[in-house]
Amino acid sequence: DGGITQSPKYLFRKEGQNVTLSCEQNLNHDAMYWYRQDPGQGLRLIYYSQIVNDFQKGDIAEGYSVSREKKESFPLTVTSAQKNPTAFYLCASSPSLMEGTQYFGPGTRLLVL
Amino acid sequence: AQSVAQPEDQVNVAEGNPLTVKCTYSVSGNPYLFWYVQYPNRGLQFLLKYITGDNLVKGSYGFEAEFNKSQTSFHLKKPSALVSDSALYFCAVRDTYGGSQGNLIFGKGTKLSVKP
Numbered sequence: 001d002g003g004i005t006q007s008p009k010y011l012f013r014k015e016g017q018n019v020t021l022s023c024e025q026n027l028n029h030d031a032m033y034w035y036r037q038d039p040g041q042g043l044r045l046i047y048y049s050q051i052v053n054d055f056q057k058g059d060i061a062e063g064y065s066v067s068r069e070k071k072e073s074f075p076l077t078v079t080s081a082q083k084n085p086t087a088f089y090l091c092a093s094s095p096s097l098m099e100g101t102q103y104f105g106p107g108t109r110l111l112v113l
Numbered sequence: 114a115q116s117v118a119q120p121e122d123q124v125n126v127a128e129g130n131p132l133t134v135k136c137t138y139s140v141s142g143n144p145y146l147f148w149y150v151q152y153p154n155r156g157l158q159f160l161l162k163y164i165t166g167d168n169l170v171k172g173s174y175g176f177e178a179e180f181n182k183s184q185t186s187f188h189l190k191k192p193s194a195l196v197s198d199s200a201l202y203f204c205a206v207r208d209t210y211g212g213s214q215g216n217l218i219f220g221k222g223t224k225l226s227v228k229p
Contacts, residue, residue: 042222
């Protein structure tokens with residue numbers, strides 16, 4: 001899991017609630033990523049950021065939002081618009097978008113109450 | 114479309130036997146290929162990558178992978194499996210096209226089970 005931390009390890013969301021997942025890295029990487037993992041579906045890209053104050057939608061961005069105000073931090077908010085949020089969420093970083101070796105955090109499991 | 118396929122959902126191997134986890138890919142241009150391993154409720158760990166050069170790539174924990182351009186394959190191998198190798202393995206290729214260039218495209222994963 002290297003120098004990438006994610007918190008909390010487990011998160012519970014109530015109906016209509018927004019929740020924020022934390023991702024911090026101390027690897028001095030420019031690029032950061034958020035993935036969603038569901039059983040049997042592999043990893044799907046939610047958002048990615050090449051550099052501070054810039055981010056792009058991935059394949060399944062609807063119902064999610066991000067910010068990148070600091071190089072070290074890339075928080076993900078799961079909004080109430082995401083109707084099926086139960087999943088394992090993984091954050092990753094790489095030296096740059098074109099340096100493809102991504103390093104992953106330990107993940108956050110989001111459950112709906 | 115650029116894609117990665119892992120044709121086996123699960124691979125079962127006896128401890129001490131060689132193992133192979135299969136991966137095929139479809140990309141434009143030269144492929145950058147990766148293998149990751151995931152243990153239960155953990156993040157992905159990088160095992161190895163192919164960018165250029167020798168077709169046989171050596172990685173962590175005794176794993177290696179063979180790049181075959183004609184068959185568009187990048188199979189993961191280990192000469193002698195350990196029970197502790199039991200995990201979920203993901204193959205990935207770097208996207209080389211359009212606005213998502215640079216991002217990784219992941220296969221759906223193969224569960225490796227090594228029995229004593």
